[in-house]
Amino acid sequence: MYNERMKLTIEEREEIASYLERYLEHPEVRKMAAFVAHGNKSVLRHCYDVALMAYAINKKFNLKADLRTLLVGSFLHDFYLYDWHGHPLNLNVFKMHGFTHPKQARDNAVKYFSINKDIQKVIESHMWPLTLRSFPSSKEAMIVCMADKYCALKETFNR
Ligand SMILES: [Fe+2]
Ligand SMILES: [Fe+2]
Numbered sequence: 001m002y003n004e005r006m007k008l009t010i011e012e013r014e015e016i017a018s019y020l021e022r023y024l025e026h027p028e029v030r031k032m033a034a035f036v037a038h039g040n041k042s043v044l045r046h047c048y049d050v051a052l053m054a055y056a057i058n059k060k061f062n063l064k065a066d067l068r069t070l071l072v073g074s075f076l077h078d079f080y081l082y083d084w085h086g087h088p089l090n091l092n093v094f095k096m097h098g099f100t101h102p103k104q105a106r107d108n109a110v111k112y113f114s115i116n117k118d119i120q121k122v123i124e125s126h127m128w129p130l131t132l133r134s135f136p137s138s139k140e141a142m143i144v145c146m147a148d149k150y151c152a153l154k155e156t157f158n159r
Helices: 002-006 010-024 027-034 042-061 066-073 097-113 119-122 139-157
Strands: none
Touching: 002 027, 002 042, 010 042, 010 066, 027 097, 042 066, 042 139, 066 119, 066 139, 097 119, 119 139
16 A cells, blocks of 8 residues: 555644545545556545655655645546546547546536636646646646656556
């Protein structure tokens, strides 16, 4: 588990949970538990781990990110709500899951939680540089972009 490796204290984990509580309990968010992200990890677990990792990076390097933007953005970054493994192969590369899911996740987050522009930016740009034009132009977006790649690599190769 990343929790142990990230060495977050109980207080730090409680602080993270305090920002994410209302999202964790939402039935649409719970649906992410049914979809696999990478390896055998659910999208819900992946999103929570990316939030923990983003928090840990911010703390370790003393980046002074806005915690609400960082945590809500990281937790909802893959809120696209479908099974991408079962997604039909699209020959137009720009319509493939990797390119399209950040916008889908952003649209769902706006629809269910009316998230603000700063959080939208975090979600939209998390796949950069794949999505070349969606550059992570804030500190929070850059941290989440890196935390997601780190977690995705771990999940894919550490089964
Ligand atoms: Fe993603
Ligand atoms: Fe992700």
